[in-house]
Amino acid sequence: MSDRVRPAGVDSARAWSVAAAAALSTAVVFGVAYSFGAFFDAMSASFGTSSAATALVFSVTVSASFLLGLVTGRWVDRVGPRRVLLAGSASLVAGLLATAAAPSILVGYVTYGAGVGFAVACGYVPMVSTVGAWFRRRRAAALGVAVSGIGIGTLIGSPLAAASIEATSWRRTYVVFALGGGAALAVAALVAAPGPDAEPPERPRSLRTLFALPGFSRLYLASLLVTFGLFVPFVFLASDARSRGVDEVAAATLVGLIGGASVVGRLGLGALADRWGLLRLFRWSFAVMAFAHLVWLGAGGAYPLLVAYTVVLGVGYGGFIALSPAVVADLFGLEGLGGTLGSLYTSAAAGSLLGPPVAGLLRDGLGMSAAVAFAVTASAAAALVVRPLGRSPTAGGGAVAAR
Secondary structure (H helix, E strand, O other): OOOOOOOOOOOOHHHHHHHHHHHHHHHHHHHHHOOHHHHHHHHHHHHOOOHHHHHHHHHHHHHHHHHHHHHHHHHHHHHOHHHHHHHHHHHHHHHHHHHHOOOOHHHHHHHHHHHHHHHHHHHOHHHHHHHHOOOOOOHHHHHHHHHHHHHHHHHHHHHHHHHHHHHOOHHHHHHHHHHHHHHHHHHHHHHOOOOOOOEOOOOOOOHHHHHOOOOHHHHHHHHHHHHHHHOHHHHHHHHHHHHOOOOHHHHHHHHHHHHHHHHHHHHHHHHHHHHHOHHHHHHHHHHHHHHHHHHHHHHOOOHHHHHHHHHHHHHHHHHHHHHHHHHHHHHHOOEOHHHHHHHHOHHHHHHHHHHHHHHHHHHHHHOHHHHHHHHHHHHHHHHHHHOOOOOOHHHHOHHHOOO
């Protein structure tokens, strides 16, 4: 049985309440997942594991969340967002409580990776696709609001986790995150409902079908490449700063600043998309992320430069995340939007799974500069791949080619 209702029209106050629920949902799931850097050293010391082995916890989680987004995206197309969010709430609670009691890193791969990964898959793609179906005229701005929760959650989650770990322990902190996060997702589920423009497909479009569409393969490759570098700072930035003498909370705050700056990118670029061109701003977001990693490469232990890095990266990252759903909707249509987004985000599954462990191996073998250089190279390649997107009818769809 579906929870499909039509309580109000597009671009209405009810529509904005769903966007706010999506912001709450993404704030919770990404606030938990992206605070992992604050837990990194404590978990590594507790389990006696290397940088690469500990980073794999984060990689498995984020990769699982994007892979499972294919499932939850198609699921929300069929049944609506409410029960999907409730399932995510239960998964977050169970996964974090089990991780808090994990006796080894191997158990953590399963409990954190599956529990938090599935929660992110329920709280992100389904809610973003739901918001897209509630708006027409203000779709890009509304999607910016929806995904601004990612930045807000990152801004709050990492420093909060660091302070709690310092005051108690990493295990007790996960218990608190489990109870608070699960309750917040349940609240978001009460507000969520399918939009008037939701178009469930007769059958989900396969990856093979999507790759046959003009522009999808280019968008997929660009997303894959950029995520190789994107998740490196979420795992290693705080640890790198601490190794250079920055105190615990200040180091964790750097990751939070990425989230804070990304809110500006999500809201600002989302609002400007209709005026300056959706695809133009989307392409620039990739270039900004590549430039930001160069700043990190040259920053050394200079805290002001590290802060500058987080701000620049956050703006580019925020634009990439905020504009991606609107780009997909414009290029490939609203029909089965949840499934299409889920299919696209399997690219991020591969990037997030491989990126941090590769960076960890480089860090252990050659030093942190090699790991950051890896992020620079991957992001620069992504910026080059995405440049032609939408510049002609064959590159990205005639409807938005001139934008």
